[in-house]
Amino acid sequence: MTTYASFAAAVGNTPLLRLRHASEATGCEILGKAEFLNPGGSVKDRTALGLLEDAERQGLLRPGATLVEGTAGNTGIGLALLGASRGYRTLVVMPDTQSREKIDALHVAGAQVRLVPVVPFTDPGHYARTARRLAEEMNATDPGSAWFANQFDNTANRDWHEAHTGREIWEQTSGQIDGFVCAAGTGGTIAGVGRALKRHRPDIRIALADPAGSIFARYVQTGELVGEGSSISEGIGNSRITANFEGAPIDVAYSIPDDESVPVLHDLLRREGYCVGGSSGVNVAGALRLARELGPGHTIVTVLCDGGMRYQAKLFNPDFLRSKGIPVPTWLDEAFPAAA
Numbered sequence: 001m002t003t004y005a006s007f008a009a010a011v012g013n014t015p016l017l018r019l020r021h022a023s024e025a026t027g028c029e030i031l032g033k034a035e036f037l038n039p040g041g042s043v044k045d046r047t048a049l050g051l052l053e054d055a056e057r058q059g060l061l062r063p064g065a066t067l068v069e070g071t072a073g074n075t076g077i078g079l080a081l082l083g084a085s086r087g088y089r090t091l092v093v094m095p096d097t098q099s100r101e102k103i104d105a106l107h108v109a110g111a112q113v114r115l116v117p118v119v120p121f122t123d124p125g126h127y128a129r130t131a132r133r134l135a136e137e138m139n140a141t142d143p144g145s146a147w148f149a150n151q152f153d154n155t156a157n158r159d160w161h162e163a164h165t166g167r168e169i170w171e172q173t174s175g176q177i178d179g180f181v182c183a184a185g186t187g188g189t190i191a192g193v194g195r196a197l198k199r200h201r202p203d204i205r206i207a208l209a210d211p212a213g214s215i216f217a218r219y220v221q222t223g224e225l226v227g228e229g230s231s232i233s234e235g236i237g238n239s240r241i242t243a244n245f246e247g248a249p250i251d252v253a254y255s256i257p258d259d260e261s262v263p264v265l266h267d268l269l270r271r272e273g274y275c276v277g278g279s280s281g282v283n284v285a286g287a288l289r290l291a292r293e294l295g296p297g298h299t300i301v302t303v304l305c306d307g308g309m310r311y312q313a314k315l316f317n318p319d320f321l322r323s324k325g326i327p328v329p330t331w332l333d334e335a336f337p338a339a340a
């Protein structure tokens, strides 16, 4: 019998799931790292743990301190739950466009939640800047009472993924891996995993799957800082190059529109029973593109970042999808018969 002593001990060591339909369609082995099985429900439990343990090691956190972060939600959920297990409070600042389910989960997890409008990063009201300012204000009146986690630019995020997520993938595949593909929000996952895998196998193909509206894909392709369009996916894409993204060893970048990624995630649920969120749809769509580029016979790993129930009112809501011009599969329409 294996038992884990705490929330932190249960983070990571997630299984690789064979994505049958994607594998059969391409002749590759396409494997998804099941990050939705982390105790807080997403890959960002890893980030939260990596940042928190780094800060504790540096003596930056006093007992009962408040963890402060700007987040699309998942990092906040991880911090709040870890905080509950270690006696810290949590304050998160979040754009008001994020899913209701994540906001509810944050409240349940005991976080104080401040929602702010979406504004450019240069605006002082930006969610990450607001979080930094609130932590600074708390520390000005009571030094050491708050710690700003800073997931976008604190490279302890990337380093944790390099030491853990990347190592796990290398060991789980016994080094039989030809490509890795995922989206970036902070860039911690792709930079950390990419570095770990390239160290073992320099010719491995690292691909970025980027949602419409983000600047990352074009930056990798041409060095320009422009994004076009928008996406209903949450937690991925960015309007600036973060410290965690900078220097990530990326060989190729794909810009993935919602009408490509959402059907992929609908299929994952319908055909294989995996209910995943929007970023996982982007990732698996990216894995399909990489598989077609590499050709049959290759093994490709991607990330299933979180569960679809966190976005039920968007990703599985026919009216919402139609309002965004995204195709609605018949089974989904039939799952919501019009009220009699």
Ligand code: PMP
Residues within 6 Å of the ligand: 042, 044, 072, 074, 075, 183, 184, 185, 186, 187, 188, 189, 190, 234, 235, 236, 277, 279, 280, 305, 306
């Ligand atoms: N998927 C989801 C659902 C997320 O919340 C995030 C992080 N915000 C990511 C993917 C991206 O991961 P990273 O920050 O490591 O680039």
